[in-house]
Amino acid sequence: MIRPLLLTAALLATTAPARASLTPAETRMRTATEAEATHDAALLERLVMQNSGTLNLPGVTKVGEMMRTELTALGFAVRWADMRATGRAGHLIATHKGNGRGKRVLMIGHLDTVFEPDSRFTGFRRDGDRAIGPGVGDDKGGLTVIIAALRAMQAAGTLKNADIMVVLTGDEERTGKPLSTSRADLVAAGKWADVALEYEGLAVTPQGDAGTIARRGATDWELETTGVPGHSGGVFGADLGYGANYELARILDTFRRDLPEANLTYNVGVMAGGTPAGFAAEGFAATASGKTNIVAERAVARGDLRALTPEQEARVQAKMQAIVAQHLPKTGATLTFADGYPPMAPTPGNRALLGRLNTVNRDLGLPDMPEYDPAKRGAADSSFVAAEADTIGGMGPAGGGAHAEGEWVDLPSIQRQALRSAILISRLAAERR
Structure with a gap:
């Protein structure tokens, strides 16, 4: 390569x-x-x-x-x-x-x-x-x-x-x-x-x-966020919270702001969100559907992480997981890393x-x-x-x-x-x- x-x-x-x-x-x-x-x-x-x-x-x-x-x-x-x-x-x-x-x-x-x-x-x-x-x-x-x-x-x-x-x-x-x-x-x-x-x-x-x-190195990652679906008039409220799309946006934007350092990149290659949303079996195509008046139930993103040393890779992965864990109200998220180079x-x-x-x-x-x-x-x-x-x-x-x-x-x-x-x-x- x-x-x-x-x-x-x-x-x-x-x-x-x-x-x-x-x-x-x-x-x-x-x-x-x-x-x-x-x-x-x-x-x-x-x-x-x-x-x-x-x-x-x-x-x-x-x-x-x-x-x-x-x-x-x-x-x-x-x-x-x-x-x-x-x-x-x-x-x-x-x-x-x-x-x-x-x-x-x-x-x-x-x-x-x-x-x-x-x-x-x-x-x-x-x-x-x-x-x-x-x-x-x-x-x-x-x-x-x-x-x-x-x-x-x-x-x-x-x-x-x-x-x-x-x-x-x-x-x-x-x-x-x-x-x-x-x-x-x-x-x-x-x-x-x-x-x-x-x-x-x-x-x-x-x-x-x-x-x-x-x-x-090059390691792929996959991020999935979840929210409570419902009428958009209740978004940000105590019952519905922020929805999956806002949680996905929060995480990715925090990556952008908080992770930069020398010899490190973390690309987002594909993403989708709605009710429902997900990846095709091979993981390279994402699909989503929904309406403007429905709070998103699920959002997904895939990307890669490139670091110069094993120590840098481990440290950044831990930092990414900590960012993911700071959920917006009524949302959830999981971040998984695949075996890579x-x-x-x-x-x-x-x-x-x-x-x-x-x-x-x-x-x-x-x-x-x-x-x-x-x-x-x-x-x-x-x-x-x-x-x-x-x-x-x-x-x-x-x-x-x-x-x-x-x-x-x-x-x-x-x-x-x-x-x-x-x-x-x-x-x-x-x-x-």
């Missing part, structure tokens, strides 16, 4: 390299990534041409098979974790056994896209260095970077000793429920890993590439890992990558492992227009990101655990 990035060709160009400090193996990686540009573009096109909207279970499975072919050729043991019990296709999990002595690295991506088979946005085309198509950046460009990095390591001889796990989920854009089932394999992989790298799109600022060491907090370990990546950048003659503002990114699967392993997100290619018609990716950034990953992973794999 990346948010659109507005880039220009000038921002995507790397600076002229200073004298790089690379080992012979790392120099071979650079040569390999440069030589593999045609292969990378062809793989990206094949992936994009296969629709894999989250609810297109056969399509997601087919993209998984394409990735199985690539990973098996690199010596990975690959298995498919079937997730039809959650209403989703499944996940691809690939494991490469090295010498067992170096840091264990988890690479995370996803097979699905937001574009279902009925989307008007189809096909794959190139416009100079841009590739355009559904899911080209989110996350099929990221899948391409993963393969390109691993192929560079294989060409340089560093893959054979590396302990690597690749987890490609099939429902990142619309997770299967319950999360305890749909994310069990990913959480287990996070417990196995020392370091996790997530391959959604690269963050780019006017100053250049940036590193994602934090992402806010946990926050990926900006930990010292994540910062140290970005420092390691910036050492790679300096050795490549690239500028250091500053920390990217977490409020500008959406939630992602990396959040499920961040409590267990040092984590960096945004290791995929640069691009823009994610989740919208015209989504695009900068093709040269695939090689730049693959080389960064290949060197970083090779260095980590050479370190004692």
